[in-house]
Amino acid sequence: MGNVGKLIALFTNHDDDVYCFRKELIEGLIDEGYELLISCPNGEKLELMKDIRFKYIDTQIDRRGTNVITDFKLFVNYYKLLKKHRPDVILTYTAKPNIYAGIAASVLKIPYISNVTGLGSVIKKKGFTKRFILYLFKKSFKKSSCVFFQNQENMKLAKESNLVTGKCELIPGSGVNITRFPLQPFPSNEEKIVFNYIGRVLKDKGIDDYIEAAKIIKKKYEYTEFNIIGFIEPTEMSYKKVLQELQEESIINYHGSQRDVKPFIKRSHCTIHPSTYGEGMSNVLLESASSGRPIITTDVSGCKETVEDGITGYVYKAGEMEDLVSKIELFIKLNNEERKKMGALGRSRVKNSFSRDIVVNAYVKEIDNLLKGSSSG
Template sequence: MKILVLANFGMGLYNFRRELLKELIEQNHEVYISLPNDEYVPKLEELGCKFIDTHLDRRGTNPFTDFRLTLQYVKMLRHIKPDLVLTYTIKPNVYGGIACAITKTPYITNITGLGTSVENKGFIQKVTLTLYRLGLEKSSCVFFQNESNRTFFTDNKIVKSNSRLIPGSGVNLDQHKYEEYPIRDEQLRFLFIGRIMKAKGIEELLEAAVIIKKEYPNVQFDLVGGIEEIYNDKLEELDSLDIINYHGKQEEVHAFIKKSHAIILPSYHEGLANVLLESASSGRPVLASKVPGCIETFDEGLTGFGFEARSVEGLVKAIIKFINLPYNQKIAMGLAGRRKMEIKFDRNLVINAYLQEIKKVMDKENNNEFIRDVG
């Protein structure tokens, strides 16, 4: 088969879907990837993927630009003539789905999260939901990463029966192996990994860090991630005051997880937070906002603590609660988190779900071809 993958950036494709791509290539499928050129493209090409440079503005809302993206996808589909398309993230899901419907190409969709345009009610939400209905209408299967997102799409009549729940992107249990917990006498280190933007709860985290450092000066806050909104000055200021340690965008995050005592994610919304899966898999307790996409990754009081999104007070209380835990209980939380990942979030579960749905598409297409030949 020729399989075309539509995505919006290389990092997510390489870090979270690499194993699926490798499996498809090993099964002798011809795999094309369509996304903007970035530093991860050579790595994806090394796996055996064939790259198609595609201009895509991840956060833009210009309808003319998005219309051109649809035309670009249609042209691509007619040129490559893939047997199946896999789409990830909002714009590939919507405009790639519309292009697949126009060209009558089978496709499988993955809803990696609702996104701000859907979370915030109003005109933009209505437009986005209308586009989603068009983009998902002919999808062979729509994968959801949490039940709340699936319920939302079902209630809004965007999808019907062609949906399936998967454990996010899963986690590579070998790559993010269990790491011994940092020794008792070390400075207590909290780690945030994510894009530096409001929707990730960065404002609440920075405010909480200021409060905590006044009472617990031996606590350290490490932040890893690229800046996507205007927080440069604030990060620089707090870094200079030793309230946070900002490490910028990092290609490899496991070393940071290994050194941490707990992971913090105060996000407003998620599909299913990969950073929480990777941290729990490494044996680190989770402190996360109680929103869909985060709550699935931890068990309250057993593998981590939750707090209300957008609440500095709730975040501060959760941090202090963790600080005051006995050392052995912190270790036990990490061990319980690792067990949870092994049972429910192994990435092989996601790969197998894709292989099953791909087989259904292949069988259906082969049956249709047989009917055409007989007719």
């Protein structure tokens, strides 16, 4: 195999990102004969990948921090790491690895492929901070061999802002492993109608709207259940007390971070994803739809693309809690066969348009082309 001895380095900001979104890509590249080096902060999800052969480097990242000195240290760390290991191709994901690993790779003249997992949080910033971050993105994307975008809106915005002037492609998010998330039997509604929020507990993810909607719905429909599955973002630990009180009042069931969300999806009727800022492409929604669960989400980029409104779920206006409540009520008033059909149509849509195989194949093709180009040059 011509790729033996070729090293691919993957940079991201969380072990969750590696296991949940990149595992099949890593396995696919290893099957192609490449060696893999992974750089991210250590975490328990890497334990679930111990049977896969790869080099690992623990790299601490303050994901949401804006300290210039801390970020410069991250750049220096990436530079030293790349200079030492000299990978043949680098894959970068999430904001800080995209920026700092990308710039380090361009300085060292190592080819790299960027992946924009969402520009929403950047767009919401103002003034100098926003201009500076956009400048860094532009600098990192300038020498990128290819920038993958996860939704049309982000790609259009990046082109119009001149963030990207070279090659870029649209892929269906990180895709979803339709085998790992098979069609699940739809639950009956004899006892309860179960709703899930799956994701980080974070204001930008619309957690406040989910909580308020749960309070209103629980008063009108006692036979509903609202779950929250996910860790509280370290910068927003005030939610710890809030969720504890809501649990005591039987409004919310908080389950914390879970290694496997499939059992929670299985017993649910619907996933609600109330994100108020644009994402790359919501994996939570793709995994839920792949499992045959209808979804209710917002009209922001990275969320709305995962739903056929009124057919596989419902789309509502981001930040409009009353609109969210009305969509939940619409769902409650369906009979269970209608809900089941909605979920089955969502599964078919994901299989056809959002399979992770599409993403893996796009990467394998781009890497092969890059290496063929460098060897012929």
